[in-house]
Every structure is written in structure tokens, then in C-alpha cells.
Amino acid sequence: MDRRPTLEQIRRAPKVLLHDHLDGGLRPRTVVELADAVGYPDLPADEPEALGAWFTAAAASGSLDRYLETFRHTVAVMQTREALERVAAECVEDLAADGVVYAEVRYAPEQHLRAGLRLEEVVEAVLAGVAEGCRRAAGRGTPIRVGTLLTAMRHAARSREIAELAVRYRDDGVVGFDIAGAEAGHPPTRHLDAFEYLRRENAHFTIHAGEAFGLPSIWEALQWCGADRLGHGVRIVDDIGVDDSGEVRLGRLAAYVRDKRVPLEMCPSSNVQTGAASSVADHPIGLLRRLRFRVTVNTDNRLLGGITLSDEFAALVDAFGYDWDDLEWFTVNAMKSAFAPFDERLALINGLIKPGFARLRWEVR
């Protein structure tokens, strides 16, 4: 009998999501309604289903730069307090409905100032939306905890300011910092000032690295910037040799990443869309999981991928034959790597994740 986890069963598993962009996860209907409300005339389709299909097709061009161009439309409709609150609340509801019990959701405050909001107002609107989403989810019997990460855009020059913002709101639900955007030509070391400040403040940060650019980007993110985690990090595979007999040789950087248990926020479907991997089945996550790197599974952008975290796991089950042990391993890895305090992480692992997977295994045996 085939005991592979099904999509419906995976939805019931208590999942953890560390890498999800607020502005890449809107409901298509919400994009349409917000565009209507603010008079944004440039949406490529005015009907939710067609718009969703447009996003997934446009994002699957095989280029990160073109993938990022699609954010033009979502960012355009997220410029008011109401819009930000609504998008954040719906994001949390959607994650909870998919069985996510802990999530870190990121966005770049500097991209939401066009209608006159100040950075602080952007952060406060998103925090209010997250709190509302958590209340609604708890009311439906699907409680979820959500922290936010403030992202600075790597081509811009506001990273120090955004890092200071993250520290200012650290006790109100902002759990860390990130840099994102086009990787090639924008090395993380351009933002050293921000990272040094965060380290002095004992704050957490992740860096998008090793997605559209290779090992030098990962090396800089870890050894110059001091990143706690890697966003994607998929190109670490370039430092791993597998010979014809299957023997594996890790280069110095890959060995460091594995030895130090550096969390990899892997996003297989997104990588297929941007051309960082040719298919989910060919994605380096298969090798990296086998070698026991600290791999986590993430959505990156649910609207652009047309996916949920459960879909992402189901695709991995399909491609690699993963079982419940694998899915629980990815989930515990993610919870261990979260920016929430240690005691909360431990409580979620022992009180919710492990019992949840045990129950599911029992139910589907």
C-alpha cells in the first residue's frame, strides 16, 4: 500500500514557513479589488482567475529579474494603511487555513511610501493586520504565530535605516531583517553597515543569497555579513562534488554551511520559475536533504507560484518519494531555525509539531 503523504493529509500537518513575501502572496481577488479602490489602471487582467494565471505565467520566465518585475502590480496596490492591513490579515488567514502554525512573513517597508505613509506607519499597519489575521485564525480553531521580517532592497541604499526600524519594532512582532531584490551586481557586502549594526544589537537576519548568483554571494553573506540564515542558498550545490561512484566531496564553504547548521530557506517552485533549477525533481534540495544540510521548505511567493506550503511539500513527495519522517524533519529544521525565542521554538516543536505529526501518522496508518 502506498503510504506517501497526500496533499489533503499534508494540509493537516502542523507546518512552519520561514520565507514568504507579503507582497508576493496576495489573493488575486484582493489585487483586483485594491486596484479598483485606489484607481490603479495597469493590472494585466481585471478578473481574479485570469490575473492569478497571469502572475504564475509571467513569473515563470526563467529569469529572476523578470520574476521581480511582476511585483510592480502588487506593490502598487499596497500603498495605504487599509491595504497593508488587509493584505497582512489575509496572508495570515491563508497560511493558517493551510495548516501553518508558525510563519515569518517579509516585505520591504521602503516600497510602500508612495502615497505618503512613513516607514513606521507601514510597519504598524502590517503588524495590525497580522494581529487581526491571528485573531481570525484562532477564532476558526487554527491558531498560528506570525513574526515579520523587514526587508531592504539590495539595489537601494536604505538598508541601515530599515535595520534600525527592525530593531525599533523588535518587541512588537518584527523578528528580523533581510535583503532581497536582484542578486547579480548587488553583493550583500554593499550593506555591511546595516549588518554590523544588527550584530551589535544582537538582532537576527537572513540574506537572499545563492539564488541567481553563485558561491561568492553565499560566502559574502556568511563570512562578511554574518547572516544567520540563507534565503535560497541553492547554489551551495556548486561546492559539492559527486563522482560516478556516488562518493560526495564537500568544498570548504559547503562543509562550513553543513557543519555550522546554517539554515537554507529553500523554495523549489520559485527556483524553477526563475530558472535557478530546471525542475523540482532536479532541484538540489534532494541532494542537500540526503547530506543532512539544515534544509527548510518554503513558498517564497504564493501568488506568483500559484502555490501553498502544502503544495510545495506535495511536489517534493512526488519528486523524491518523501515520507512523514522527511516532512517532519523539514518542519523541525524550520522551527529550530526560526527567529522566535528558543523557549517558544522548543514549545512548538515538543508541544505541537511532534504530537501533530504523530497523530497524523496514526490516522493515516
Ligand SMILES: O=c1[nH]cnc2c1ncn2[C@H]1C[C@H](O)[C@@H](CO)O1
Ligand atoms: O526570490 C526572490 N529573490 C529576490 N528578491 C525577491 C524574491 N522574491 C521577492 N523578492 C523581492 C521582491 C519584493 O518586492 C521584495 C520584498 O518582499 O522582495
Ligand SMILES: [Zn+2]
Ligand atoms: Zn524570497
